[in-house]
Amino acid sequence: MFDVAIIGGGACGCSMLYELSRYKVNAVLLEKENDVSVGTTKANSAIVHAGYDPEPGTVMARCNVEGNRIIEQLCKDLDILYDKIGSLVLGFSEEDRKTVEKLYHRGIENGVPGLRIVEKEELHQMEPALSDDALFALWAPSGAIINPWELAIAQAEAAVDGGAKVMLDAEVTGIKKNADCFTLQTAQGEVQARFVVNAAGVYTDQIAKMVGDKSFTITPNRGEYFVLDTTQGKLVKHIIFQCPTKVGKGVLVSPTVHGNLIVGPNAEDVDADDADTTASGLHAVRQAAVRSVPNINFRDSIRNFAGVRAISTQDDFIVEESKACKGFFHIAGIKSPGLTSSPAIAREMVQMLHGAGLELEPNPNFVAKRRVLRFKSLSAKERGEAIMRNPLYGTIVCRCETVTEGEIVDAMHRPLAPRSVDGIKRRCTPGMGRCQGGFCGPRVQAIIARELGIPESEVPLDRAGMNIILGRTKEQKEAAEQ
Numbered sequence: 001m002f003d004v005a006i007i008g009g010g011a012c013g014c015s016m017l018y019e020l021s022r023y024k025v026n027a028v029l030l031e032k033e034n035d036v037s038v039g040t041t042k043a044n045s046a047i048v049h050a051g052y053d054p055e056p057g058t059v060m061a062r063c064n065v066e067g068n069r070i071i072e073q074l075c076k077d078l079d080i081l082y083d084k085i086g087s088l089v090l091g092f093s094e095e096d097r098k099t100v101e102k103l104y105h106r107g108i109e110n111g112v113p114g115l116r117i118v119e120k121e122e123l124h125q126m127e128p129a130l131s132d133d134a135l136f137a138l139w140a141p142s143g144a145i146i147n148p149w150e151l152a153i154a155q156a157e158a159a160v161d162g163g164a165k166v167m168l169d170a171e172v173t174g175i176k177k178n179a180d181c182f183t184l185q186t187a188q189g190e191v192q193a194r195f196v197v198n199a200a201g202v203y204t205d206q207i208a209k210m211v212g213d214k215s216f217t218i219t220p221n222r223g224e225y226f227v228l229d230t231t232q233g234k235l236v237k238h239i240i241f242q243c244p245t246k247v248g249k250g251v252l253v254s255p256t257v258h259g260n261l262i263v264g265p266n267a268e269d270v271d272a273d274d275a276d277t278t279a280s281g282l283h284a285v286r287q288a289a290v291r292s293v294p295n296i297n298f299r300d301s302i303r304n305f306a307g308v309r310a311i312s313t314q315d316d317f318i319v320e321e322s323k324a325c326k327g328f329f330h331i332a333g334i335k336s337p338g339l340t341s342s343p344a345i346a347r348e349m350v351q352m353l354h355g356a357g358l359e360l361e362p363n364p365n366f367v368a369k370r371r372v373l374r375f376k377s378l379s380a381k382e383r384g385e386a387i388m389r390n391p392l393y394g395t396i397v398c399r400c401e402t403v404t405e406g407e408i409v410d411a412m413h414r415p416l417a418p419r420s421v422d423g424i425k426r427r428c429t430p431g432m433g434r435c436q437g438g439f440c441g442p443r444v445q446a447i448i449a450r451e452l453g454i455p456e457s458e459v460p461l462d463r464a465g466m467n468i469i470l471g472r473t474k475e476q477k478e479a480a481e482q
């Protein structure tokens, strides 16, 4: 019997598990896939928003500004890649000025620090690559870029180190409410818990229905992106937005924490699982982006991807106890700025659980700090010392990103050992560079198989079933001939 079962291992579920691990709470996170951070948390703009977008007085506004503040410290404590480079919302017309001023006043009301409207001369000094048509902008120095996967993975790893439990490949398929607890049917068997937190992203409405709660529905909405090579990574120094529209924050151009340039997204309603990119969607992204930064060299595009927003029938984030089922709590409709808001949402939810009767006694084993070795960022002296300690740091596996075998083995031996090539990519970046894993992919696959003691054919690219090796060529040929 667990005190709390959390459904879904995205940014919200992992923040929830980490916040609960501050206390002597017996908590479990149930994730349907073979890793955490594989839903929307895997595919987004990776921006820590300042907090001038949401309507004042909403849960979204409160959690955005508070999340922005918490994340800065969390990234220092858990060694998550983060860079506070600031953001600019560009204005191209007098119509845009009204929007930019509205955002400024909203930001002030929401408590966003350092906001300022900058005029053309200063704007172009700050960002020489901008289009000459950009006339002014809202400057928000607290906007930042982050590695979104690390935000979820680091918190999940630290929570497990502190005593929490994660069950992977554990899709929740049914929930029964008993007198004093819930019984959850999962792909790994039954789990019982006093309280349940529904953080299943675009599937939160389906989970809610399992306890008879039909108070909201989710419409998935897809956004598509370009990631450009590091040769384009310094084209702009800040996060460049355009004025937001009814469907989203518009197309941005921004450096990433890995030194690339990210461009996107568009916004289109789709089925929940549809994270495919489309020629028309990418064309629209490209057309919109060059309006802000005309000289993006799209020939240096190394990857396209898409993420799916959880747009709910309610205007705000849904962070509350279900009105239909006592003891059952929702973290639902967490569209952008959900990544930014996730640690603040988790803190509020812990207090709600406390209000519902969950005891919160401090956990002496709480993990407040975590460090990972990133060979690429070490000095020559530090690299030498690392190799003396462990010769595996002397073998470069990913040449594009300078990732060593030692870092891959380290990731395999932390809690939540990844079982896929992309699971390793999300933890220590092999395959993120220009060749996109063309050279290092098979070597990473072999290291995972060796460390887990399984055949290479059982190591998928990402989710279970995404097999890379289907069989030996000769065996397949022989089978076809028979």
Ligand SMILES: Cc1cc2nc3c(=O)[nH]c(=O)nc-3n(C[C@H](O)[C@H](O)[C@H](O)COP(=O)(O)OP(=O)(O)OC[C@H]3O[C@@H](n4cnc5c(N)ncnc54)[C@H](O)[C@@H]3O)c2cc1C
Pocket: 007, 008, 009, 010, 011, 012, 013, 030, 031, 032, 033, 036, 037, 038, 039, 040, 041, 042, 043, 044, 045, 046, 047, 048, 049, 170, 171, 172, 173, 199, 200, 201, 202, 203, 207, 221, 222, 223, 224, 265, 307, 308, 309, 310, 331, 334, 335, 336, 337, 338, 339, 340, 341
């Ligand atoms: C295009 C786009 C751009 C964005 N940009 C930003 C940004 O720059 N900054 C920002 O702050 N926010 C941004 N967001 C929003 C942010 O990405 C999300 O709010 C956040 O990732 C949501 O996290 P989550 O944990 O709620 O959901 P998810 O990450 O989707 O996690 C839900 C998890 O639940 C699991 N699950 C589902 N059903 C079950 C089940 N039955 N049993 C067990 N597990 C289940 C899924 O496998 C998944 O892992 C963006 C979103 C999109 C789509």
